[in-house]
Each structure stands twice: as structure tokens, then as C-alpha cells.
Amino acid sequence: MASADHSYDYVIVGAGPAGCLLANRLSADPGCRVLLLEAGGRDNYPWIHIPVGYLYCIGNPRTDWCFKTQAQPGLQGRSLGYPRGKVLGGCSSINGMIYMRGQAQDYDRWAEAGNPGWAWEDVLPLFKASEKHFAGASDVHGADGEWRVEQQRYSWAILDAFREAAAQSGIASVSDFNGGDNQGCGYFQVNQRSGVRWNASKAFLRPVQARANLTVLTDVLVDNLILENGRATAVNARWQGNWQRFTARREIILCAGAIGSPGILQRSGIGPRPLLERLGIAVQHELPGVGGNLQDHLQLRLIYQVSNVRTLNQVANSLWGKVGMGLRYLYDRSGPLAMAPSQLGAFVRSGPEQASANLQYHVQPLSLERFGEPLHRFPAFTASVCNLRPASRGRVDIGSADPAAAPTIDPNYLSDPQDLKVAAQAIRLTRQIVQAPALAPFQPREYLPGTALQTEEQLYEAAGKIGTTIFHPVGTCRMGSGPLDVVDAQLRVHGVSGLRIADASIMPQIVSGNTCSPTLMIAEKAAHLILNNAASPRGTVTAAVVTP
Structure with missing residues (x-):
């Protein structure tokens, strides 16, 4: 009151x-x-x-x-x-x-x-x-x-393997992204208290x-x-x-x-x-x-089907998996229910012309077509990568004088040619990491955008197909x-x-x-x-x- x-x-x-x-x-x-x-x-x-x-x-x-x-x-x-x-x-x-x-x-x-x-x-x-x-x-x-800033309380073998693959691709492992230079690969620290947001x-x-x-x-x-x-x-x-x-x-x-x-x-x-x-x-x-x-960070969500490893897709699509997740969370506030949406991160340069890391990865032990839809029924992980310094600019305006009316939001994604170039570089770099030896035991197969897309123009098309906001x-x-x-x-x-x-x-x-x-x-x-x-x-x- x-x-x-x-x-x-x-x-x-x-x-x-x-x-x-x-x-x-x-x-x-x-x-x-x-x-x-x-x-x-x-x-x-x-x-x-x-x-x-x-x-x-x-x-x-x-x-x-x-x-x-x-x-x-x-x-x-x-x-x-x-x-x-x-x-x-x-x-x-x-x-x-x-x-x-x-x-x-x-x-x-x-x-x-x-x-x-x-x-x-x-x-x-x-x-x-x-x-x-x-x-x-x-x-x-x-x-x-x-x-509060805490370490995460649950890990996945597929993410550990991606981190090792990144190291094999020249992206060093780091323990803290927040000292002023965040280049490297590691687990995100999160705003949680004992497994609770x-x-x-x-x-x-x-x-x-x-x-x-x-x-x-x-x-x-x-x-x-x-x-x-x-x-x-x-x-x-x-x-x-x-x-x-x-x-x-x-x-x-x-x-x-x-x-x-x-x-x-x-x-x-x-x-x-x-x-x-x-x-x-x-x-x-x-x-x-x-x-x-x-300005906003546009994420390109590359999805890879895998074998011989567990991801959240299998767990969440199983009745016993769901029961197990709930019991684990009730017991000690850990397990998949305590997960941040993205657990593993990486910061890297898209090319040698970049003075510092201009790409950010959010790597997830799951996959889905889009937020709000069910997880895929096959095991997979998502390597989401975004351009940290987009050149494209948009705008937001009210659509009427009514405060309850929705605004007109036009991010103008990928309108600048430089952003298309960085997007293509990001897709190629992701493929390079996934092909590293550390991930080979899990036989990763590109589900989105698909390996048939290879030329520069095709990769521009791929970015337009899989790009979505990362809410920034x-x-x-x-x-x-x-x-x-x-x-x-x-x-x-x-x-x-x-x-x-x-x-x-x-x-x-x-x-x-x-x-x-x-x-x-x-x-x-x-x-x-x-x-x-x-x-x-x-x-x-x-x-x-x-x-x-």
C-alpha cells in the first residue's frame, strides 16, 4: 500500500x-x-x-x-x-x-x-x-x-567434450569470464542461491x-x-x-x-x-x-544430433527421467532442474582481423525447434553463437498513444553486410570445433542448418534461417x-x-x-x-x- x-x-x-x-x-x-x-x-x-x-x-x-x-x-x-x-x-x-x-x-x-x-x-x-x-x-x-554469483551445480559429458574440442581448436579453457578479457571457454557463473534463481x-x-x-x-x-x-x-x-x-x-x-x-x-x-x-x-x-x-545479440542456433551420450532430450522425454529430475531437485537442489539454460560458454574472435573476442557461445545439452516448444526426441546439443558487436541498428517506437498497445520493434537484424560476414565465419568456426577429436566418440551430425549449406551465400541464407534473439x-x-x-x-x-x-x-x-x-x-x-x-x-x- x-x-x-x-x-x-x-x-x-x-x-x-x-x-x-x-x-x-x-x-x-x-x-x-x-x-x-x-x-x-x-x-x-x-x-x-x-x-x-x-x-x-x-x-x-x-x-x-x-x-x-x-x-x-x-x-x-x-x-x-x-x-x-x-x-x-x-x-x-x-x-x-x-x-x-x-x-x-x-x-x-x-x-x-x-x-x-x-x-x-x-x-x-x-x-x-x-x-x-x-x-x-x-x-x-x-x-x-x-x-549472488555461484558455480553451477550440474554438468554433462557432452559439454565437457565440447570444451575439450574448443581447446583442440585453439580456444583456451578459462575459469572466469569477468576479469575484463573474457576470451576462452568455460562454464558460466550464475545468479543462483543453492540451486534456486x-x-x-x-x-x-x-x-x-x-x-x-x-x-x-x-x-x-x-x-x-x-x-x-x-x-x-x-x-x-x-x-x-x-x-x-x-x-x-x-x-x-x-x-x-x-x-x-x-x-x-x-x-x-x-x-x-x-x-x-x-x-x-x-x-x-x-x-x-x-x-x-x-542493438541486440542475434544467436545462430546450430544443432547437432549425437550418439553414445546422454542429453536433456532423453531425460525430459522419459517419464522416469522427469521423476528423477524432480526427486534430485527436491533432495539437494541440483540435477537438470537446477540448470541455467546455457551452462558452457566460449568467447572467441571470428577472424584474425578482430582485436578481441567478438563471438559468444552458449552451449546447451539439449535441442528444440524454438523456445516454448518441446525438446527434440533424439539426443542432441545446441551450440548457439552470437555476434557480440553487431553493426546493424534498429529501432523501437510506440504504435499508438495507448499505453496498453504493443510497440513496434524492428531490430533490423543482418541488415549490415558486416554482420552477414561474421555470421558466416561463426558457422564455419562452430563446424571446426565440432569436428575436433574430443567430440568424435559422440558422432555429431549437423541437424541445423545442415551441411549442404557451404558457400558464403548459402551461409548467409543459413543465418537468416536459424537466427533468433538472445534477449539482449x-x-x-x-x-x-x-x-x-x-x-x-x-x-x-x-x-x-x-x-x-x-x-x-x-x-x-x-x-x-x-x-x-x-x-x-x-x-x-x-x-x-x-x-x-x-x-x-x-x-x-x-x-x-x-x-x-
Whole structure:
């Protein structure tokens, strides 16, 4: 419930990883009232917490916005499901639980592009501040934070063999991907606690839920922001069947993600003038870059049938296998139910022209046609490989002024010729690894895309056939000082006071790895920036029923 006097200092929109962390940090001052608004419900759905339950959360309206992309010419006209978390914890409640920071050079490039304070040496302490690493504190890891990082609790012979095959192909085995250079092959570290998903709600909200100065409201559909004299002063939202206005004198912080945050801006009249005028939305502040610069990691899912080895396909398609998985998980929270979707990873260069690893593998002891469909009935593994630094750029825009309407999402996959070249290189490299001696006892046979596809043009076709999102959209409210940038290096929206954005949408370029923990780092940075802004006068927030 809202506090009795309806007064708050900060309004945070979106209770994904960034929003949960910011609510924790800003409410640490008992004299500061904080309101956190979430469009989804509580994170009490059982499948959120069982790691393999991501299969039942993605595409489920209980936990997912269930977005779809526009038909993609680069993917043979296919439209993809585009999962985004709609629940406390956001995407950390439905994602693959992989703890990954990216590469040091990712952040150095942000700083070199005109964003001081975002170089690797600046952000490493922020990663460590929220981290609780299983191996304890070190030069690169923290042990006193809330974001649990653990080793995985189950292994498969087929993955051990792939790792050995990678080593035979020149990809060294490593034990930690998070020291700044993630090149090599190894097992992912995961955000779990003893075999149970560890999401941002558990990490940052539950420990502070008794704070009298923190209010968390769920099932709140945010429409737009109210601007007065160039300042964002209120959030207009539907809650408990009524339109409510939450008015802030300090700051409003958007943490609604790469899809949600630009949509809120656009419905508020902040964005590209042609779009707003076409939709009949009054232009409050023209910012052409809002919704542009959409980047995502496109994964190419190569599937190999195998023999003489067990994979999850056999286990999950057997009644006794399912019973065994359930009993094992009940006994010690291990076994296949404790699996992250991808257990083994590798980072490698697609060619000698690359200065650092530009490909990431997610290797899985299973196969299926697409997420949400049953596992194949034959034993197989999937070697999913994505281009970490795609050159293609897309955009996301609202389709109408209705906050309940689905956005128009156009990732524009494989539109840049360089991305096609890297895709072809990735397929060839995967085939090279699979042909290494370590995998020979299991007789791998390429099921997708199929060995008949060999020429450069055929491999481009293969990429369009098997390519799909790996759920890492970023960049749609880009940080920088150029004409298409949306926030400055302090995460303040250009030309609008009292408004910041702290989520994956601010990334100028996508990081070289999974995006959840970098988003937490962005929120940690935002908390420092906000709390150090001592000159800002303390304000209040009131809630009043209004009409849309």
C-alpha cells in the first residue's frame, strides 16, 4: 500500500534489475521517501525460482510482455517473439541467470565516445559493490554485495567434450569470464542461491521491504510523464482501476528497459517529431534519438544430433527421467532442474582481423525447434553463437498513444553486410570445433542448418534461417552528447530536468556479453550520481486521481 500521506522524494518506473537496485540504494536514507512502480505482478510464480522454469516464464503473460518484432527481411521475413520481464525483478526473473560483465574495452569505448566516468576502471568498483561472489573478494570480485554469483551445480559429458574440442581448436579453457578479457571457454557463473534463481527482487527488495520510506506498487501501467516548464514533475499511470498522478519534485528515474523507457518518453511527447505528430501526440521536447540505436545479440542456433551420450532430450522425454529430475531437485537442489539454460560458454574472435573476442557461445545439452516448444526426441546439443558487436541498428517506437498497445520493434537484424560476414565465419568456426577429436566418440551430425549449406551465400541464407534473439536489446535512449543521444553522462535526459534513465537503453554500444549485470552496474552508477547531487532540494510526491 502507498504511504498514508502519499509523499515521496523519488519515483522509479520499472522494477527490473535497475529499478530494484535503485529502490534499495535511494531508500537507504530514512529521511528520503521512494516509490517504485512495476507494471507486472509479484514474483511469487513458482517457475520463476526453479532455474529450468525459464521455459515456462518466457512467452507466459504472467511474467512476460510477450512482444513480437516486425517481420525481419534479414531473417527470411520471420517475426520473432521478444521476451521482456513483466514481474518484480523484470528480466532477472525470466533470463538465463548468467553472470557476465562484458569486456573492459566496452566501457573504455563508452568513455572515449564522450562519456567521462564510464571507463572500465570507473565501473569495475560498481560491479564489485553489488556482487557476492562465491570465491570471495579479490581484485576483480566483490563479496559483500547482494547479487549472488555461484558455480553451477550440474554438468554433462557432452559439454565437457565440447570444451575439450574448443581447446583442440585453439580456444583456451578459462575459469572466469569477468576479469575484463573474457576470451576462452568455460562454464558460466550464475545468479543462483543453492540451486534456486536469484533475481533482483530477492537481492535488493526483499531485504529492505520493511523500510517505512519505501513503497512498491505492482500492476501499475505507466502512461506518460507530465512536464512543467521543461521539468518532469509527475508520472501518469493506471493503478487499481484508476488513473493516478504521482508528482515528484526531486527526480523521476525511468528503469523500464530498452523497450519500455523510450515508449514512455514518446507517449510523453519526448522523441522524434515526425513520429509524435503522426500519432497525434503534442511535442513537448523534440529528441530525435529516442527509440533509435536498437542493438541486440542475434544467436545462430546450430544443432547437432549425437550418439553414445546422454542429453536433456532423453531425460525430459522419459517419464522416469522427469521423476528423477524432480526427486534430485527436491533432495539437494541440483540435477537438470537446477540448470541455467546455457551452462558452457566460449568467447572467441571470428577472424584474425578482430582485436578481441567478438563471438559468444552458449552451449546447451539439449535441442528444440524454438523456445516454448518441446525438446527434440533424439539426443542432441545446441551450440548457439552470437555476434557480440553487431553493426546493424534498429529501432523501437510506440504504435499508438495507448499505453496498453504493443510497440513496434524492428531490430533490423543482418541488415549490415558486416554482420552477414561474421555470421558466416561463426558457422564455419562452430563446424571446426565440432569436428575436433574430443567430440568424435559422440558422432555429431549437423541437424541445423545442415551441411549442404557451404558457400558464403548459402551461409548467409543459413543465418537468416536459424537466427533468433538472445534477449539482449539495448541502446534506445543512448548516452552521449551528439544530436541523436538521449541522456548525458550523468544519465540526465537532454533538455528535461528532473528526469534520468538508468537501464540498458542508455548503452551507446552493446556490451560484449549478457546484459543483466551491466544493467545493475548502470543502476549502481545512477544511485551514486543521484545521491551525490546534494544541491538538489528535497521534494515530495503526491498521488491524486486524474483522468488520462
